[in-house]
Amino acid sequence: AIAFGMSWSLSLSFWAIPALICAAIWLPVSKNALWSIRPSSSLGAVSVFRYPVTIGLCIHMALQSFLSHSTTAWLPTMLMARGINRAFAGLLLSTMLTAQLVTALSGAWIATIARDQRIAVSTMYILALTGFMLCLYGKESDLLVGAILLGLGQGGTFSVGAFMIILRSHDADVALRLNGMTQLVGYSVASLGPWIFGMARDATSTWDFALPLFTLITCVGMAAGIYVGSNRSIKPFN
Numbered sequence: 399a400i401a402f403g404m405s406w407s408l409s410l411s412f413w414a415i416p417a418l419i420c421a422a423i424w425l426p427v428s429k430n431a432l433w434s435i436r437p438s439s440s441l442g443a444v445s446v447f448r449y450p451v452t453i454g455l456c457i458h459m460a461l462q463s464f465l466s467h468s469t470t471a472w473l474p475t476m477l478m479a480r481g482i483n484r485a486f487a488g489l490l491l492s493t494m495l496t497a498q499l500v501t502a503l504s505g506a507w508i509a510t511i512a513r514d515q516r517i518a519v520s521t522m523y524i525l526a527l528t529g530f531m532l533c534l535y536g537k538e539s540d541l542l543v544g545a546i547l548l549g550l551g552q553g554g555t556f557s558v559g560a561f562m563i564i565l566r567s568h569d570a571d572v573a574l575r576l577n578g579m580t581q582l583v584g585y586s587v588a589s590l591g592p593w594i595f596g597m598a599r600d601a602t603s604t605w606d607f608a609l610p611l612f613t614l615i616t617c618v619g620m621a622a623g624i625y626v627g628s629n630r631s632i633k634p635f636n
Contacts, residue, residue, distance in 0.1 A: 451566050452576060454626040455559065456583040458519070461619030462555035463588030465612060469530065469548065470495070471592035476534060476605050482541070490533070490545040497549025498556075505557025515565070519558045519623035526551025527616045534609055555623070562626055 399409040473494065474487035482490075501508070501522065509518040525547050532544025563580060567573035598607050 451626055452579060454622045455563060455566065455576065455580045457622035458555075458562075458619055458626060459559050459580045459584035460587035461615050461622070462523075462552065462559060463584050464591040465526065465615055465619070466498075466552045466556065467588045468591035468595045468612075469552070472595050472599075472608075473533065473545075473548075476608060477541070479605055480534070482538070486541075490541055493542060493545040494529075494549035494552075497546045498553030501550045501554035502557045505554045506561040508554065509558045509561050514629050515558055515562055515627035516624045517627075519555065519562075519627050520620055522551045522554030522558060523616050523620040523623065524551070526555065527613060530612050531609060534605070555619070558627075559623070566626060 399406055402408040470491070474484070474491050477487040477490060478484055505518070505522070509515045512518065529544045529546065529548030529551060532540045533548060536544050559580075563577050564573055567576055595608065595611075598611070599605060
């Protein structure tokens with residue numbers, strides 16, 4: 399932004415460059431991949447949404463993404479509201495996003511340590527809630543730890559959830575259909591997160607609602623994650 403004369407629109411538009419590069423690489427690959435798919439699921443025409451496991455996965459993926467999108471959008475503003483300078487607030491956001499990479503890449507491995515994924519998904523939700531709490535109400539010396547815990551938890555809830563989609567599927571076609579359903583529902587709900595947090599902030603003129611709301615959504619998402627984290631799978635007429 400400084401290089402562009404504090405023009406945030408030009409600064410943000412910079413990220414169109416890697417997006418266009420990825421699109422150019424992915425386009426020929428995706429054409430071949432999509433046209434080669436020939437679904438032949440044992441579920442036939444039965445919708446995966448008739449299974450409670452699908453609903454649980456949709457709730458989990460929707461709410462973990464809801465929290466992740468909301469904190470990515472508003473964490474620096476929340477920190478500045480409590481007196482943190484904007485540079486440090488931005489650094490903490492970057493720290494949170496960097497920490498997400500760790501568990502986003504290792505979450506599937508972590509989820510295989512126990513017999514099922516209930517402990518893994520619960521741990522990730524608790525890490526995220528603890529980190530968010532430290533960011534809002536911890537001492538300034540605790541903020542870096544809070545950002546790291548928040549990032550680790552949110553990266554882990556996503557990767558463990560994505561891994562559970564595969565584990566809960568009986569075959570490749572079920573995995574394809576289940577992934578499509580959870581992503582559609584998940585990101586549709588998640589897109590409302592930043593807006594809801596912003597509207598609540600405008601309505602109350604304070605961020606006091608943020609931790610109770612974050613806690614409530616964490617509890618519901620964790621309950622859904624624990625349900626689908628047990629050894630279940632979507633099988634024909636099961």
